[in-house]
Amino acid sequence: MNNATQPRNVRSALPTFAAGALLVCLTAIATAANAQSTGRLAVVAPSANPAPQAQPVASAPSTAQLQQMSNSLESVGVGDSVRINVFRNPDLNTEARVNANGTILFPLIGEVRVSGMTPQQVGELIAEKLRAGKYVVNPEVSVTMAQVSSRQVSVLGNVTRPGRYPIDSVNTKLTDFIAAAGGVAAPGSDIVTVLQTKDGQSIKKDIDLAQMFRDGNLANNMALSPGDTIFVHRAPVVYVYGEVQKAGAYRLEPQMTVMQAIAMGGGLTTRGTERGLKIHRRNGQGVKKIDAGLGDVVMSDDVIYVRESIF
Numbered sequence: 009m010n011n012a013t014q015p016r017n018v019r020s021a022l023p024t025f026a027a028g029a030l031l032v033c034l035t036a037i038a039t040a041a042n043a044q045s046t047g048r049l050a051v052v053a054p055s056a057n058p059a060p061q062a063q064p065v066a067s068a069p070s071t072a073q074l075q076q077m078s079n080s081l082e083s084v085g086v087g088d089s090v091r092i093n094v095f096r097n098p099d100l101n102t103e104a105r106v107n108a109n110g111t112i113l114f115p116l117i118g119e120v121r122v123s124g125m126t127p128q129q130v131g132e133l134i135a136e137k138l139r140a141g142k143y144v145v146n147p148e149v150s151v152t153m154a155q156v157s158s159r160q161v162s163v164l165g166n167v168t169r170p171g172r173y174p175i176d177s178v179n180t181k182l183t184d185f186i187a188a189a190g191g192v193a194a195p196g197s198d199i200v201t202v203l204q205t206k207d208g209q210s211i212k213k214d215i216d217l218a219q220m221f222r223d224g225n226l227a228n229n230m231a232l233s234p235g236d237t238i239f240v241h242r243a244p245v246v247y248v249y250g251e252v253q254k255a256g257a258y259r260l261e262p263q264m265t266v267m268q269a270i271a272m273g274g275g276l277t278t279r280g281t282e283r284g285l286k287i288h289r290r291n292g293q294g295v296k297k298i299d300a301g302l303g304d305v306v307m308s309d310d311v312i313y314v315r316e317s318i319f
Contacts, residue, residue, distance in 0.1 A: 081177050084122050084130060085158025086110055092134065095148035100138075103154055116143045127151040161232050163189040165240035166196030181229050182215065185238055192217075195259075197243040204236050244308035248273040251280030251314045260308055267302040269312055281317035288313065 084090060086106050092114065094100040104112035110123025117137045122130045131151040138147040156174035164170050168190025173179060179188055182202065186192065198218035204211045215228045232238075246269050249255040253274025261268070266285060270276065285300040288311035306312065 081159075081175060081180065082126050083124050084127065084153070086123060087157035089154040089157075090122070090127065090130065091152045091154040092131070093150045094134075094138070094144065095150070097144055097147070100144075106158075116141065127153060159234040161185050161234070162237040163240075164237065165200075166193045166242055167191065167240050168193050175232065175234060180231050182232060182238065183217075183229050185232065186217075186240070192240055195242055197241040199241050201239045201241065202230065202232070202236060203239070204233065246306050246308070247311040249311065249313060251277045251316050253277060260306065264306055265302065266300050266304050266306060266312055269306055270302075270314065276314060279316045280314050283317075284315045286313040286315070287311065 084106055086108055089103060089105045090112065091103045092101065100115050102115060104114065106112055106123060109121075111119045111121045114120050114134060117134065120130075120134060120137070122133070125133070128151070131149040134151070135147045135149040138144040138149070156176070159175040160172040161175060161179075162172050163185050167186065170189060173185050173188045179185055182200070186200070192198075198216055200215050200217060202213045202215060204213075213230075215230075220226065220228050244260040245257040246260045246264065247257050248269050252270060253276075255273060258269060258272040266287070276282070282302060285302070287298040287300040287304070287306065288295050289298055289307065290296075290309060300312065
């Protein structure tokens with residue numbers, strides 16, 4: 009009886025065994041497929057997005073150019089004066105002027121070429137020469153600009169402090185130099201003229217400062233070069249005289265009318281009249297008298313006459 013039962017048990021166990029073997033095979037195939045898929049992703053992922061890595065490289069030249077520009081604005085040039093201090097050696101402290109050869113004379117060392125170098129580089133060079141000559145042990149040298157003459161811009165005309173101002177890391181653009189000169193003075197115009205020399209030719213450019221700021225367009229706030237000149241013109245004026253409270257010359261504003269000009273003069277006196285107003289206007293042939301009304305637009309250098317009322 010046992011022998012008959014055993015074959016039946018074996019036969020009944022075969023489907024279970026086959027199902028288990030099939031499950032094991034399917035699991036192995038799925039694992040291999042996942043491993044293969046993961047392998048493919050691992051290979052592709054590093055090269056999937058190479059473009060962003062180029063951006064930091066592109067920004068590097070810009071930083072180098074800015075650094076080079078900063079160094080050129082601080083470099084020592086012919087005609088400049090430098091103040092040199094050697095720590096713990098006051099006898100070596102000196103102030104020297106860069107000669108036409110781009111060199112200065114320093115005690116113990118002699119002639120040192122400094123043109124084109126920043127003050128920090130000059131200090132390092134002098135310290136190295138003092139150390140190499142065994143004049144000073146562990147020298148500490150500081151160099152500052154006493155006077156800048158090699159890169160200056162002239163600011164002339166109607167500004168508070170006309171003069172020559174150095175180009176440096178602070179003053180580089182048109183508005184920087186006008187601010188350094190104290191700004192446009194009271195009789196100054198909004199129009200400034202910039203004279204430059206490029207390739208041996210003089211270039212003249214008129215810039216309306218008020219218009220530039222009114223439009224918010226700073227494209228005309230140009231960077232200046234050594235030797236450039238800024239000239240601030242006198243503002244156009246209109247003259248008012250006769251029966252007004254304060255006769256005199258007044259700044260001409262855009263589209264100013266006769267009424268506005270009289271108002272700047274304090275208005276009419278008790279004897280003044282709005283009738284019979286005259287404008288004396290200069291032209292190529294002399295001065296012409298023009299009958300004027302309160303709404304007429306005046307021009308530069310016009311003279312407005314307010315006559316006395318008869319009654």
